[in-house]
Amino acid sequence: MLEETYLYEEIHAQPRVIETLLQSERETINSLASAIKKRNITFVLIAARGTSDNAARYANYLLGAYNQLPIALATPSLFTIYQAPPRLKNALVLGISQSGMSPDIVAVLEEGKRQGALTAAITNNPESPLAQSAEFVVNLNAGEERSVAATKTYTAELTAIAALSVALDENPRRFSALQSVPQAVQKVLEVQQNIAQIVPRYRYMRACVVIGRGFNYCTAFEMALKIKELTYTVVEPFSSADFLHGPFAMLEEGFPVFTIAPSGALQEEMQHFLKTIGDVHAESIVISDNADLLKLGRMQIPLPVQVPEWLSPIISIVPAQLFALDLAAERDIDPDHPRSLHKITQTH
Amino acid sequence: MLEETYLYEEIHAQPRVIETLLQSERETINSLASAIKKRNITFVLIAARGTSDNAARYANYLLGAYNQLPIALATPSLFTIYQAPPRLKNALVLGISQSGMSPDIVAVLEEGKRQGALTAAITNNPESPLAQSAEFVVNLNAGEERSVAATKTYTAELTAIAALSVALDENPRRFSALQSVPQAVQKVLEVQQNIAQIVPRYRYMRACVVIGRGFNYCTAFEMALKIKELTYTVVEPFSSADFLHGPFAMLEEGFPVFTIAPSGALQEEMQHFLKTIGDVHAESIVISDNADLLKLGRMQIPLPVQVPEWLSPIISIVPAQLFALDLAAERDIDPDHPRSLHKITQTH
Numbered sequence: 001m002l003e004e005t006y007l008y009e010e011i012h013a014q015p016r017v018i019e020t021l022l023q024s025e026r027e028t029i030n031s032l033a034s035a036i037k038k039r040n041i042t043f044v045l046i047a048a049r050g051t052s053d054n055a056a057r058y059a060n061y062l063l064g065a066y067n068q069l070p071i072a073l074a075t076p077s078l079f080t081i082y083q084a085p086p087r088l089k090n091a092l093v094l095g096i097s098q099s100g101m102s103p104d105i106v107a108v109l110e111e112g113k114r115q116g117a118l119t120a121a122i123t124n125n126p127e128s129p130l131a132q133s134a135e136f137v138v139n140l141n142a143g144e145e146r147s148v149a150a151t152k153t154y155t156a157e158l159t160a161i162a163a164l165s166v167a168l169d170e171n172p173r174r175f176s177a178l179q180s181v182p183q184a185v186q187k188v189l190e191v192q193q194n195i196a197q198i199v200p201r202y203r204y205m206r207a208c209v210v211i212g213r214g215f216n217y218c219t220a221f222e223m224a225l226k227i228k229e230l231t232y233t234v235v236e237p238f239s240s241a242d243f244l245h246g247p248f249a250m251l252e253e254g255f256p257v258f259t260i261a262p263s264g265a266l267q268e269e270m271q272h273f274l275k276t277i278g279d280v281h282a283e284s285i286v287i288s289d290n291a292d293l294l295k296l297g298r299m300q301i302p303l304p305v306q307v308p309e310w311l312s313p314i315i316s317i318v319p320a321q322l323f324a325l326d327l328a329a330e331r332d333i334d335p336d337h338p339r340s341l342h343k344i345t346q347t348h
Numbered sequence: 349m350l351e352e353t354y355l356y357e358e359i360h361a362q363p364r365v366i367e368t369l370l371q372s373e374r375e376t377i378n379s380l381a382s383a384i385k386k387r388n389i390t391f392v393l394i395a396a397r398g399t400s401d402n403a404a405r406y407a408n409y410l411l412g413a414y415n416q417l418p419i420a421l422a423t424p425s426l427f428t429i430y431q432a433p434p435r436l437k438n439a440l441v442l443g444i445s446q447s448g449m450s451p452d453i454v455a456v457l458e459e460g461k462r463q464g465a466l467t468a469a470i471t472n473n474p475e476s477p478l479a480q481s482a483e484f485v486v487n488l489n490a491g492e493e494r495s496v497a498a499t500k501t502y503t504a505e506l507t508a509i510a511a512l513s514v515a516l517d518e519n520p521r522r523f524s525a526l527q528s529v530p531q532a533v534q535k536v537l538e539v540q541q542n543i544a545q546i547v548p549r550y551r552y553m554r555a556c557v558v559i560g561r562g563f564n565y566c567t568a569f570e571m572a573l574k575i576k577e578l579t580y581t582v583v584e585p586f587s588s589a590d591f592l593h594g595p596f597a598m599l600e601e602g603f604p605v606f607t608i609a610p611s612g613a614l615q616e617e618m619q620h621f622l623k624t625i626g627d628v629h630a631e632s633i634v635i636s637d638n639a640d641l642l643k644l645g646r647m648q649i650p651l652p653v654q655v656p657e658w659l660s661p662i663i664s665i666v667p668a669q670l671f672a673l674d675l676a677a678e679r680d681i682d683p684d685h686p687r688s689l690h691k692i693t694q695t696h
Contacts, residue, residue, distance in 0.1 A: 042390050042438045045418060050593035060423055065432040070393055070439065072420040075408055076589070077562045081613050084413040090390045090438070091418065104589070149594075207555050207582040214425045229594045234555040236584045241424070241452070245398035246497075246577040249686040265429050338597040 002325065007147040007230075007335040011321050012189060017142045017152045018159045018314070019182040025138050025160065032120055032136040033167035039118055041092050047074035047108035048096040051150040051225060055096050055122075055157035057218035058313050062161060065215075066310065067168045076104035079111050088117040095121045098145060098153040100128025109133040122160050124153050138164075147336045149229045151321050154222060155185065158314045165310075177308050181315075187305040188318045195319060198285075198299055199326040207234040208256035210320075211243060213269065219260045219313050223320035229338050230328040240273040253281040259297070260316050263290040264309030271296065287319055350673065355495040355578075355683040359669050360537060365490045365500045366507045366662070367530040373486050373508065380468055380484040381515035387466055389440050395422035395456035396444040399498040399573060403444050403470075403505035405566035406661050410509060413563075414658065415516045424452035427459050436465040443469045446493060446501040448476025457481040470508045472501050486512075495684045497577045499669050502570060503533065506662045513658075525656050529663075535653040536666045543667060546633075546647055547674040555582040556604035558668075559591060561617065567608045567661050571668035577686050578676040588621040601629040607645070608664050611638040612657030619644065635667055 002008055044063060046056040053073070060071040072091075079085045080103070093112030095105045100123035110133050112119045121134035124142050131137045140156040159181065166174045208227070212220030217239050224237035238247060240259075251257070257277050261270040267290065274296035277284050286297030294300045301319050328335040350356055392411060394404040404421055411417040420439075427433045428451070441460030443453050448471035458481050460467045469482035472490050479485045488504040507529065514522045556575070560568030565587050572585035586595060588607075599605070605625050609618040615638065622644035625632050634645030642648045649667050676683040 042435070043418065043420060049590060053590070061426065061430075064423060064426045064434045065430050068433075068435045070391065070420045070434040070436065072391060072418045075412060075562075075565075077587075077614070078409065078412045081562060081617065082409075082413050085416075086412045086418040087390070087416045088418065214423075214429060217423075225594050228598050230597075232598045232600070234582050234584065234598060236582065239425075242397060242401070246573050249577050250580045250582060252580070266425070269429065 002329050005147070005325075005335050007149060007151065007325050010145060010147055010152045011318070011325065013143070014152050014155050014318070015182040015186040017156050018185060020141050021156050021159050022163060022179065022182070024141050025163065028136060028138055029160070029163045029167050032138070033164060035118055035136065036092055036168065040090055041069070041118060042090040043070045043072055044092045044094055045072045045074050045088060045108070045112070046094045046096060047076060047105045049102055049105065051154045051222060052096040052098060052157060054218045054222040054225065055154060055161060057221060058158050058215070059094075059161045061215045061217065062165050062310055066165050074108045076108055079107045080104045085111045088112050088115045092118045092120065095130050095134060096123070096157055097121075097128075097130050098124045098140070098150055100125040100130035106130050106133055122157055124156070148338055149226060149324070149335070155314050155317065162311060162314070177311060181307065181311060184305045184307050184315050185318060188303060188315050190304050191301060191319045192322050194301060195322045195326055198301070199323065199330050201299070202256070202327055203330050205233060205256055208258060209243070209247070210235060210237045210258045210260070211240050211273065212237070212260040213239045213241060214266050215264070215310055216260045216262065216313055216316060219316050219320065222317050223258065223260065226321055226324035227327070230324040230335055231331055231333060240269065244276070251277065251280050251282050254283050256283040256285060258285045258287065261286055261288045261290070261293045262303065262309060262312040262316055263288070263306065264312065267293065287316055350677050353495070353673075353683050355497060355499065355673050358493060358495055358500045359666070359673065361491070362500050362503050362666070363530040363534040365504050366533060368489050369504050369507050370511060370527065370530070372489050373511065376484060376486055377508070377511045377515050380486070381512060383466055383484065384440055384516065388438055389417070389466060390438040391418040391420055392440045392442055393420045393422050393436060393456070393460070394442045394444060395424060395453045397450055397453065399502045399570060400444040400446060400505060402566045402570040402573065403502060403509060405569060406506050406563070407442075407509045409563050409565065410513045410658055414513050422456045424456055427455045428452045433459045436460050436463045439465045441465045441467045443478050443482060444471070444505055445469070445476075445478050446472045446488070446498055448473040448478035454478050454481055470505055472504070496686055497574060497672070497683070503662050503665065510659060510662070525659060529655065529659055532653045532655050532663050533666060536651060536663050538652050539649060539667045540670050542649060543670045543674055546649070547671065547678050549647070550604070550675055551678050553581060553604055556606060557591070557595070558583060558585045558606045558608070559588050559621065560585070560608040561587045561589060562614050563612070563658055564608045564610065564661050564664060567664050567668065570665050571606065571608065574669055574672035575675070578672040578683055579679055579681060588617065592624070599625065599628050599630050602631050604631040604633060606633045606635065609634055609636045609638070609641045610651065610657060610660040610664055611636070611654065612660065615641065635664055
């Protein structure tokens with residue numbers, strides 16, 4: 001039974017995990033924000049892999065748009081294999097890792113410390129080597145994640161980043177919007193019924209693409225990763241802008257295109273994009289809270305709740321998690337133990 | 349006939365284009381290098397899309413490893429759609445675009461200028477809006493690129509970045525290695541015969557992945573893009589490290605995995621990777637100059653020339669270009685005009 005899997009339980013634990021995190025880490029995150037302001041930080045270097053790298057993609061947009069911080073995504077091999085790290089004196093070096101165990105992510109933090117940079121870790125394991133190498137440690141407090149596919153630690157990572165952004169700009173309106181997220185995530189879990197109805201249609205889907213842009217660029221990557229890990233489908237994520245630079249050529253009639261399009265600044269662009277792929281008769285599946293956007297899809301996954309666009313990635317990944325879980329079940333794959341995968345990957 | 353296409357001609361023009369560029373732009377690149385040293389540049393923000401974004405990925409590793417410069421890849425929507433750009437005062441803002449016409453890339457440069465950042469453009473059109481918005485303009489001088497799929501402008505972009513890296517660290521050994529690239533590219537064009545022999549095997553390949561890491565992370569992305577654009581295959585690029593974090597689960601017996609593995613610091617890691625995918629009986633196709641790595645593949649594309657690892661991306665993309673061209677022909681696709689694509693994409 002689906003309901004008895006760790007993955008199901010972990011997806012449904014998300015409202016509680018986010019609520020706990022917002023309370024327990026408030027002080028740490030405020031101290032980190034003060035340190036960023038006090039030191040002359042000109043950019044943030046983020047080291048992360050897999051799901052955590054998608055959280056880094058969220059930080060790229062959020063800390064850019066609301067806190068004017070440019071983000072560089074670390075290339076760990078420069079620190080490990082080539083041993084030629086860049087200059088980090090004016091950087092915040094931020095490691096994001098559920099386990100805190102990846103040697104290459106730890107190596108980036110260690111180098112930051114060696115160069116005298118400000119260092120911070122976002123991790124579910126405050127005893128991990130990553131946590132030990134950082135000046136500030138945000139503990140996700142998500143409880144053990146037993147399923148190989150990360151879900152609750154991903155939304156917890158996004159929440160930690162959102163909380164840091166709010167702590168940096170001290171805007172009370174954004175603060176209270178953030179407090180409403182646990183409730184919104186609870187509400188969005190209701191899409192499960194809708195998803196259970198459409199999933200059988202994709203029983204034999206062998207490949208698809210997932211589109212998102214701006215704040216939800218990360219959601220496209222994370223949805224693609226969940227579907228890949230859990231259902232063995234070939235899935236590639238794209239920004240709608242990049243997709244039109246080349247990859248658009250591969251669209252055939254009936255080719256599945258999942259588009260994450262919550263309301264916000266990108267609405268018009270997404271409308272145009274959905275019309276363009278409708279014109280070539282792709283199988284367009286739209287995830288949105290906006291009726292006008294939803295009706296441009298061949299299939300719809302309506303989000304039953306609306307949040308400000310900058311918080312929408314925490315909400316809009318939930319239907320994607322449920323979709324991947326259901327599709328795994330539809331294909332008789334054990335969602336807790338996809339083949340060939342281990343929870344901690346020891347990349348150097 | 350294949351030989352009569354623009355794409356064939358442009359692929360074969362590369363040795364000459366690179367040679368011209370190294371001469372004509374030497375002075376401009378030296379001046380840009382001096383300006384970077386004179387001003388207090390703490391990081392480089394690069395704006396690019398599609399093929400040029402893959403050139404930016406090369407810069408990420410090269411300017412990091414040899415010039416200690418951290419690289420942030422711009423998120424153009426922050427500048428256009430959200431109108432909330434990050435602080436760029438201490439940055440070199442670099443736009444890379446064949447046409448110099450993408451409004452969102454131009455917007456990033458304009459904002460850099462507005463904030464008083466150092467700005468530079470690498471483009472094949474020195475009259476373009478991008479060129480006009482930059483303080484320094486590196487002209488690719490590649491001649492008009494008529495095929496929709498970029499080839500000669502890509503290797504020219506890589507060469508411009510390599511020349512900038514060399515100008516920054518003034519190492520005569522690296523300078524002379526760079527001068528030998530046109531000859532090396534000429535030599536590597538000989539792989540065409542080998543590729544023509546193996547391409548029919550992939551006539552019905554519907555999906556594949558391309559793996560590269562470190563300096564050749566960009567090559568994986570660019571090879572994936574060429575195959576997508578020209579042959580309508582579903583192709584996803586990965587670093588070997590990221591691939592083991594999740595996507596590895598999707599590998600089935602016979603699933604094609606192209607691995608770009610020239611000799612260098614990553615040799616050992618690539619050996620391990622190739623053994624791992626060999627163990628699950630994937631269809632492993634290896635592009636390498638190293639006999640030990642080649643023999644780990646089910647199929648081999650041997651590079652007939654060796655260059656230092658930091659220059660290998662300019663060489664190792666050539667067989668990928670030829671593979672995509674040949675596979676397009678094998679599938680009766682006009683390589684100069686893939687369906688649905690235009691040379692300039694007007695993304696905002």
